[in-house]
Amino acid sequence: MIKLNKVTKRFGSIVALDNISFEVKDGEFVFITGPSGAGKTTILKLILGQIVPDVGEVIVDGTDVGKLKLKDLPSFRQKMGVVFQDFKILPERTVDENVQVALAVIGLSKTEWDVRVKHALKLVGLSRQINLFPSQLSGGELQRLSLARALSVNPKIILADEPTGNLDWQTSDDLMKLFQKINEEGKTILMATHNLEIVKKHKKRVINIVGGKMENKTKNQKSEIEPKA
Amino acid sequence: MFSIHLKTALGYIRRSPFQALAASFVLTLTFFVATTVSVLVYSSSRLISYFETRPQVIAFLKDGVSDADVANLQHSLQSDSRIKDVKYVSKEEALSIYQKATSDNPLLGQLVSPSIFPASLEFSVADLSYAQSVIDQIKANGIVDSVGFTAALGGESSLKDVVTRLNTITLYVKMGGSIFVGMLAITSLVVLLIIISMRMANKREEMEILNLIGATRGFISSPIIMEAVIYAIFGVFMGWLISFITILYAAPTVVSYFGEIPVLPNGILGLSELFGIILAVELFFGLFLALSGSLLAITRVKKAR
Numbered sequence: 306m307i308k309l310n311k312v313t314k315r316f317g318s319i320v321a322l323d324n325i326s327f328e329v330k331d332g333e334f335v336f337i338t339g340p341s342g343a344g345k346t347t348i349l350k351l352i353l354g355q356i357v358p359d360v361g362e363v364i365v366d367g368t369d370v371g372k373l374k375l376k377d378l379p380s381f382r383q384k385m386g387v388v389f390q391d392f393k394i395l396p397e398r399t400v401d402e403n404v405q406v407a408l409a410v411i412g413l414s415k416t417e418w419d420v421r422v423k424h425a426l427k428l429v430g431l432s433r434q435i436n437l438f439p440s441q442l443s444g445g446e447l448q449r450l451s452l453a454r455a456l457s458v459n460p461k462i463i464l465a466d467e468p469t470g471n472l473d474w475q476t477s478d479d480l481m482k483l484f485q486k487i488n489e490e491g492k493t494i495l496m497a498t499h500n501l502e503i504v505k506k507h508k509k510r511v512i513n514i515v516g517g518k519m520e521n522k523t524k525n526q527k528s529e530i531e532p533k534a
Numbered sequence: 535m536f537s538i539h540l541k542t543a544l545g546y547i548r549r550s551p552f553q554a555l556a557a558s559f560v561l562t563l564t565f566f567v568a569t570t571v572s573v574l575v576y577s578s579s580r581l582i583s584y585f586e587t588r589p590q591v592i593a594f595l596k597d598g599v600s601d602a603d604v605a606n607l608q609h610s611l612q613s614d615s616r617i618k619d620v621k622y623v624s625k626e627e628a629l630s631i632y633q634k635a636t637s638d639n640p641l642l643g644q645l646v647s648p649s650i651f652p653a654s655l656e657f658s659v660a661d662l663s664y665a666q667s668v669i670d671q672i673k674a675n676g677i678v679d680s681v682g683f684t685a686a687l688g689g690e691s692s693l694k695d696v697v698t699r700l701n702t703i704t705l706y707v708k709m710g711g712s713i714f715v716g717m718l719a720i721t722s723l724v725v726l727l728i729i730i731s732m733r734m735a736n737k738r739e740e741m742e743i744l745n746l747i748g749a750t751r752g753f754i755s756s757p758i759i760m761e762a763v764i765y766a767i768f769g770v771f772m773g774w775l776i777s778f779i780t781i782l783y784a785a786p787t788v789v790s791y792f793g794e795i796p797v798l799p800n801g802i803l804g805l806s807e808l809f810g811i812i813l814a815v816e817l818f819f820g821l822f823l824a825l826s827g828s829l830l831a832i833t834r835v836k837k838a839r
Contacts, residue, residue: 353746382748393743397545409538410749454747 312361386455390467445476561769569777571711726827766824
């Protein structure tokens with residue numbers, strides 16, 4: 306479970322997040338929406354432990370992320386899969402090596418890499434591109450590779466920051482179907498997006514952030530959880 | 535896990551060949567000089583040791599001393615730990631030595647008889663510093679007429695001069711070599727630091743990605759440390775090998791120049807043993823240099839969450 310409790314985050318004089326509280330239950334698929342600069346990415350960074358809240362707490366599976374020591378962050382992050390808007394793919398490694406790196410990071414035995422890599426790449430439809438370099442892939446393929454890397458470590462939680470931000474409509478739709486499928490397998494997905502078409506199409510819970518604050522109205526509610534004050 | 539880091543490190547080297555060349559060249563030069571200086575220090579030490587243990591003290595015996603007295607003195611010299619290689623030279627043997635020394639003018643040898651040569655006891659001192667006390671002690675013995683010292687080198691002061699000069703040269707070799715090797719080692723460390731820092735600057739994005747997917751600092755820095763270790767091992771082997779080949783090539787000339795003075799170990803086996811020890815020590819220092827250089831560069835990077 307992910308829980309943000311009265312979280313405030315400032316960058317200098319700018320208030321990025323102001324008294325944000327919400328919960329995401331295990332197995333849920335939640336959209337975080339809002340215009341650019343609303344604070345969506347800041348929420349994901351807080352959950353990932355990249356930044357710490359000035360006020361409030363961020364709890365992930367019972368762990369107060371803000372209080373985690375530097376040495377404990379890697380093992381905490383290894384439990385999560387992250388998909389970035391700019392893909393964050395290692396440019397000098399092939400498709401399979403990019404996934405292998407994630408498996409090496411979690412310390413998985415090399416004998417298990419092959420099966421995991423093939424499974425993850427098959428799931429996202431990149432089996433044929435296994436030996437290609439990122440520069441030889443399209444934007445959609447790069448994003449699917451990013452997702453394959455995230456999935457390969459079998460995380461409980463997947464954080465996706467504008468995964469369709471750089472993709473055309475058709476590719477975005479294909480990717481969203483993948484996320485839907487993954488969610489149905491029991492993974493918790495928290496996706497930041499400003500693509501309202503996607504949000505409308507997939508009837509999931511929406512947390513709308515505007516100017517660093519939560520809007521109290523919900524859109525496309527599948528399950529209604531009012532933000533806690 | 536090791537293979538993925540090694541593959542990454544080799545990839546880094548392959549993608550920036552000029553940096554790799556700079557690091558390898560400096561490290562090769564450092565360890566070439568280190569190997570050569572080590573051999574020079576070894577050779578000069580052997581040279582000093584040779585001269586220090588060479589001095590022949592000759593105790594000329596009075597005429598008419600009994601064999602028992604000579605045997606007693608010989609025995610007491612042999613039991614003295616400061617003295618070694620005690621040898622009795624009879625009058626006849628002394629004549630034979632004289633005749634041999636004057637073989638280019640046989641007439642000189644024919645004009646003398648054994649009776650004019652005193653019998654003597656010849657020996658070496660284990661260390662030159664013992665020479666004076668041993669000579670004083672021998673002189674006090676009743677059957678000893680006089681004591682000669684290192685006739686081959688022209689006397690006591692001459693030998694001391696030779697050893698002092700050799701000691702000074704060895705000291706200069708050691709000091710000069712140490713300073714030179716030290717400066718090269720510092721240069722190598724700085725070059726490694728620069729290259730590793732550049733590598734880290736180039737790979738900032740990759741390191742950030744790895745950090746975000748949960749890689750530990752050890753995981754992220756392993757290929758970088760491995761790269762430095764590869765440079766160091768390569769530098770050690772190349773520097774050592776070039777020096778080894780050069781000295782092997784020069785060995786016959788050196789050995790023939792110094793004659794019986796053993797400035798180099800005997801045979802290829804002895805030489806290999808000496809170079810084996812040097813290689814082991816240099817590998818240790820090479821690894822130390824690589825680890826300290828890369829770790830220093832890594833710790834200078836600000837720790838981020």
